[in-house]
Amino acid sequence: MPLYEYLCPGCKLKFELLRKASESDEMACCPRCQNSAGRVPSTFASFSKDAGGVTTSIGGSACSGCDAGSCQSCNH
Numbered sequence: 001m002p003l004y005e006y007l008c009p010g011c012k013l014k015f016e017l018l019r020k021a022s023e024s025d026e027m028a029c030c031p032r033c034q035n036s037a038g039r040v041p042s043t044f045a046s047f048s049k050d051a052g053g054v055t056t057s058i059g060g061s062a063c064s065g066c067d068a069g070s071c072q073s074c075n076h
């Protein structure tokens with residue numbers, strides 16, 4: 001089964017889930033707060049930035065290889 005990435009809109013937790021391809025677009029349950037989490041598109045969309053352009057921490061999954069708040073600006 002392929003691995004899909006989901007992002008919880010409640011607590012901003014990003015987690016991965018093994019799912020059938022046919023179920024990949026269904027909402028997943030956040031393991032931290034039980035919110036409904038949507039799938040993160042394979043092209044890293046700007047989920048880590050809010051409307052004001054402020055980088056929001058996404059719980060340790062941000063890039064550790066550079067100062068960017070997300071991995072959009074490097075390949076780490």
Ligand SMILES: [Zn+2]
Pocket residue numbers: 008009010011012013030031032033034035
């Ligand atoms: Zn959550």
